[in-house]
Amino acid sequence: DAKTTQPNSMESNEEEPVHLPCNHSTISGTDYIHWYRQLPSQGPEYVIHGLTSNVNNRMASLAIAEDRKSSTLILHRATLRDAAVYYCILRDPLINDMRFGAGTRLTVKP
């Protein structure tokens, strides 16, 4: 019952930018958009989150559509270590829920 839709898989070349899309057409006004990634044999790790404005951190950038019904995670220069499954999640701060969908498996080619 995930509230987001992502492509099953994407490929990128090393050192090129990667844009990972996420659709969340039923987002509510209080939902935050979170991105996590899961490296092989690891638990998921936080990447970035935002509410309305675009966000940047040392790992990635998050571009949020004006109507908030979609967002894009941007990895500016993909490395082989960025190969992982990326999850887009909506979180209500009042409930603090956290439900994952199937995510996007990113393959990075050397």
Next chain:
Amino acid sequence: EAGVAQSPRYKIIEKRQSVAFWCNPISGHATLYWYQQILGQGPKLLIQFQNNGVVDDSQLPKDRFSAERLKGVDSTLKIQPAKLEDSAVYLCASSLDRGTPSLVAFFGQGTRLTVV
């Protein structure tokens, strides 16, 4: 800063046996989650605690799974009796209290359960 600790890392049991997993969240984190991740799928939320109270256990198979967080800190997840389809990685995560703007969740490395 210490992360979320889980034990054991691996467990192999026969079907119909029981098993328990332990999780120690990050100090001060009021919210604790248990997830089941079957190979090739995203993590499935089993139960969410807020301190020692259950917030959401709608996807917990209560006929065989149980979880507790007695003092609002450590938590245990138990399966009794185990079935073959319970083979999965069981992940624990924690985050700060509800209502805080930054709701980053931190995950443990998980316990890989194999039921034979």
